[in-house]
Amino acid sequence: HVSGGRALAQLQPVPAAHRLCEQFHARSPPLTHRLAIAARGALVAALLIAVPQALPAQGYSGPYLAAIQADVRNDYATAAEYYRRALFLRPDDTDMTQNAAIAEVALGRIAEARTLSERLVETVPASPIGVLTLLASALAGGDYAAAETLLADAGPEANPLLTGLVSGWVAAGRDDFTSAQARFDAMAQNPALAAFGQYHKALALALAGDFNSAETILAGGADGPLHLSRAAIVAHAQILAQIDRTDEAVSLLTGAIEAGFPDVTLIDLRDSLAAGDEVPFTQITKASDGAAEAFLMMAEGLNTADSDRLALIYARLAQHIRPDLVEAGLIASETLTRQGQYDLAIAALATVPSDSPWSVTADLRRAGIQRAAGEAESAIATLAALVERRPDLIEVRSAYADQLRIDERFAEAAVAYGAAIDLIGTVNQSHWPLYYSRAIAFERAGDWDAAERDFRKALELQPGQPLVQNYLGYSLVEQRRNFDEALELIEAAVAGQPDDGYITDSLGWVLYRLERYDEALPHMLRAVELEPVDAVINDHLGDVLWKVGRKREAEFQWRRALSLGPAPDLDMDRIRTKIESGLDAVYATETLEQKD
Numbered sequence: 001h002v003s004g005g006r007a008l009a010q011l012q013p014v015p016a017a018h019r020l021c022e023q024f025h026a027r028s029p030p031l032t033h034r035l036a037i038a039a040r041g042a043l044v045a046a047l048l049i050a051v052p053q054a055l056p057a058q059g060y061s062g063p064y065l066a067a068i069q070a071d072v073r074n075d076y077a078t079a080a081e082y083y084r085r086a087l088f089l090r091p092d093d094t095d096m097t098q099n100a101a102i103a104e105v106a107l108g109r110i111a112e113a114r115t116l117s118e119r120l121v122e123t124v125p126a127s128p129i130g131v132l133t134l135l136a137s138a139l140a141g142g143d144y145a146a147a148e149t150l151l152a153d154a155g156p157e158a159n160p161l162l163t164g165l166v167s168g169w170v171a172a173g174r175d176d177f178t179s180a181q182a183r184f185d186a187m188a189q190n191p192a193l194a195a196f197g198q199y200h201k202a203l204a205l206a207l208a209g210d211f212n213s214a215e216t217i218l219a220g221g222a223d224g225p226l227h228l229s230r231a232a233i234v235a236h237a238q239i240l241a242q243i244d245r246t247d248e249a250v251s252l253l254t255g256a257i258e259a260g261f262p263d264v265t266l267i268d269l270r271d272s273l274a275a276g277d278e279v280p281f282t283q284i285t286k287a288s289d290g291a292a293e294a295f296l297m298m299a300e301g302l303n304t305a306d307s308d309r310l311a312l313i314y315a316r317l318a319q320h321i322r323p324d325l326v327e328a329g330l331i332a333s334e335t336l337t338r339q340g341q342y343d344l345a346i347a348a349l350a351t352v353p354s355d356s357p358w359s360v361t362a363d364l365r366r367a368g369i370q371r372a373a374g375e376a377e378s379a380i381a382t383l384a385a386l387v388e389r390r391p392d393l394i395e396v397r398s399a400y401a402d403q404l405r406i407d408e409r410f411a412e413a414a415v416a417y418g419a420a421i422d423l424i425g426t427v428n429q430s431h432w433p434l435y436y437s438r439a440i441a442f443e444r445a446g447d448w449d450a451a452e453r454d455f456r457k458a459l460e461l462q463p464g465q466p467l468v469q470n471y472l473g474y475s476l477v478e479q480r481r482n483f484d485e486a487l488e489l490i491e492a493a494v495a496g497q498p499d500d501g502y503i504t505d506s507l508g509w510v511l512y513r514l515e516r517y518d519e520a521l522p523h524m525l526r527a528v529e530l531e532p533v534d535a536v537i538n539d540h541l542g543d544v545l546w547k548v549g550r551k552r553e554a555e556f557q558w559r560r561a562l563s564l565g566p567a568p569d570l571d572m573d574r575i576r577t578k579i580e581s582g583l584d585a586v587y588a589t590e591t592l593e594q595k596d
Helices: 020-022 029-039 061-072 076-089 096-106 110-123 128-140 145-155 161-171 177-189 194-207 211-219 230-242 244-256 262-272 286-303 305-321 328-337 340-349 359-372 376-389 395-404 409-423 429-445 447-460 466-477 482-497 502-513 518-532 533-546 549-564 574-582 583-595
Strands: none
Touching: 029 230, 029 359, 061 096, 076 096, 096 110, 096 305, 096 502, 110 128, 110 230, 110 305, 110 466, 110 518, 128 145, 128 161, 128 286, 145 161, 161 177, 161 194, 161 286, 161 395, 177 194, 177 328, 177 574, 194 211, 194 230, 211 230, 230 244, 230 262, 230 502, 244 262, 262 359, 305 328, 305 447, 305 583, 328 359, 340 359, 359 376, 376 395, 395 409, 395 482, 409 429, 429 447, 429 466, 466 482, 466 502, 482 502, 502 518, 502 533, 533 549, 533 574, 574 583
């Protein structure tokens, strides 16, 4: 949504909270659609780089252009500095003030953003970034009267989801829980927002000490529990614990973990409850915590590559309202990583205390950032230390094994995956990725027998899994064995993922190995269409073209493969020989060498 140096075109809708709704409301497509419309609201305009229409004056153009270019690169620190310089020369420029406020919020420097926002709303009262920053500051300071005024001044473009939720918490902050409930209930007038209003109503009731009513809401009824997020699961479990229904809380958490929420915070909470420990209701301890939860919900829903900056803004403001809201720091770190701002991403993780249940997640994220930044050894060291600290967690050992495999330390990776598998109690369908990953490590380390056992175990756990079918089938082809089974596996994989270029390449390649060249050709052409810059796939297409008599085109594909290489499993010298002497000569030489 940014256009450096060029005037902004018509605003485009942001594909806002689809992820949030698709995860928790897949059964209700209209809700997903309506929430996406609601969440695209006012902040979209504020998070664009505003480009003044007039050419900047002499002396102003330098910092102005530097700021814009830095902003396009998501280099918020540099952008903030140059916006500051530009504003020194043009303090009344609202576009630059807006951009500067955004950069400061992105950096987590809310005090600086507040100063800019105060100046901004004097000229543009409904400025989205200005209102949001001041609203967050008012909530953080417990100034609910100021928050109420800001909500009233937000204008018709304000996001109805956020303003509706925050309005309820403003009333709760004034100890008017009757009004708070009414405001949350009023959100039901928009069916897309009703569930969120009821969830926050339950949190407000719990804050007021009415845990029975809160639990009734979260239990949901015929449509199932009102578990809109991971946080809702935690809140429900804590509420059950307050009304002496600990066994139900343990069961709830166990089900969530088995259903795909295997994070250490849920595991630790479940174990504490199962051990009989006293677990207080800490999800919301004051009204501003509920408002922070509303900002966090927006950040979670927008946390995609399409709306990184939006998610980052909401996450930073959520954590400003509630500094101990670790989830907000994790989202900020995730968005900054996608934007290539690795130092800022690491810094965002520093807000996670070492004794927090989230510290394991933070270390896993830290290793991922180090890997993305090209610091493989640092990533391995971070994960090795984490294994020492939490050797009991499958996700920790699996992440360590993944990093070893990425670093091509395949034998070590196979051992590390084995340590993770050893922690499994009862093996079930969800464990197929561990066996699949260990199979890859075994195969790359040269232990085919062990690899094949794990590939087949993964398929036993997850029949018809295209990735496993493809890897096993392709490996059989490369070993010149079980061609019929390999073809069957890869055809099934293509049927499962028809738009995967690598799997389509495998189908073309097994047909090539079976000397069914005419049949192989359309699949190889399709594979290159799907993955046009993959060196190995282009090389394979060259071989197939040669075999069907299209030798000039084959040479072109081999030259293209050379230009795209080097790559794993690509013999550059062999390709050069094919270009010079032809594929038949290469095969003849290889046949003689095998005889020798």
